[in-house]
Every structure is written in C-alpha cells, then in structure tokens.
Amino acid sequence: AQKVTQAQTEISVVEKEDVTLDCVYETRDTTYYLFWYKQPPSGELVFLIRRNSFDEQNEISGRYSWNFQKSTSSFNFTITASQVVDSAVYFCALSVFPFYGNKLVFGAGTILRVKS
C-alpha cells in the first residue's frame, strides 16, 4: 500500500523567512510520481510540481524549490523569502504505476501561515 506523511500540521513564519515543508512517502513500486498541490484560502487545488521516481534532480522555480531524495523517501518543498500570498495548505501526493484507479494518495496537508 502507498502512504504519504506530512508530519508538520501547521507552520507559522514571518514574511521573508525561508520555510521547508516535509513530505515522506511509502511505496514498494519502482515507478511512481510525486506531486505538490497548493490550496489557498479560496479553496481550489493548484498544481505546483510533478516528479517521477527516476529523476532525482532538484528543481527550482522562482522562490520555490523541491528536494527529492529516494534514499530517504522524501520530497521536500522549500519556499525562499516567504510572502503573505504563500499562506495556504500544501499537499504532497503520490501516484504509482500502473496507476491503480489513477489514484493520487495524499498526505494530510501542512497549513502554512506567513505573517507580515
């Protein structure tokens, strides 16, 4: 069975601080995809990134960066110089090949509060 753990229930930071959201996953499959989604206060789910299990390169997109480490089964997300607009719930999710039911297995989410 697959499982995603986001141990941090809630994080509060002051604007301009860097913050890292942790994600640990469990699967016995060798082919899988990892995702991060953002849920702002308005409630919709916004796709941030997708990473496959064969690509361990870290990724940077503006103030966002992701660190994928298969050795520790982690896919952590860092926001550099956080802003108030980053306040949201962030979900890490896992999809395994051959994508039984095309299911995304989600973590419980981390609430990020950025204060000005």
Place this chain on the structure above:
Amino acid sequence: EAQVTQNPRYLITVTGKKLTVTCSQNMNHEYMSWYRQDPGLGLRQIYYSMNVEVTDKGDVPEGYKVSRKEKRNFPLILESPSPNQTSLYFCASSLSGFYGYTFGSGTRLTVV
C-alpha cells in the same frame, strides 16, 4: 479554457434528502475521479472512472454513487446523505497517472 466544472459550490441539505453534485470537464480526459477532503485526513478517493461506463470504488465509497454515461460528465450522487458526509468534495480529471489530476473548484457540502 481547460477546466473541470463542478456545481454547486456550496450546498446545505438535510439528512436523507437525495442530492447530486455535477462535474464536467472539457479536456477530453478519460480518467475522472471524486475526492473528499477532511481536516487531518487530506484528500481521499471516493470513486474513479477510467472511461465511459467504467467506474470503480476508491477508498471511501460507502454512501456514494457515480455514473459515467458521457466522457465529459461524472456526477456524484448521495442517495441518502448523512451528517458524516459533511465535507469538501473535489471532482478531478486526468489524461493518465503520469500527469496527476486537474481539480474542480470544490463543493462544500453540509448535511444537517
């Protein structure tokens, strides 16, 4: 614009009164799915569909029904809603598991 449209956005109903939440996608995706979101639990899959007339249960299917008569539509039916079905519901569609899902805006359902 490519999107998943679900309606209504908000719904308050009484126990036992049948309701349907509609979902439609305009991306010609084969895969569609329903999730519910509850605090501390993240999102959990209710039902999924891999194509027209092909549906199957997800992790929490009890109390729900779905149908897929057309590729673009995937309604969620609660025949006899109960208070434990109070939740935030998301419809989603996908080309395949490689791409993850595109989600609708969500339906906040309250059953009293």
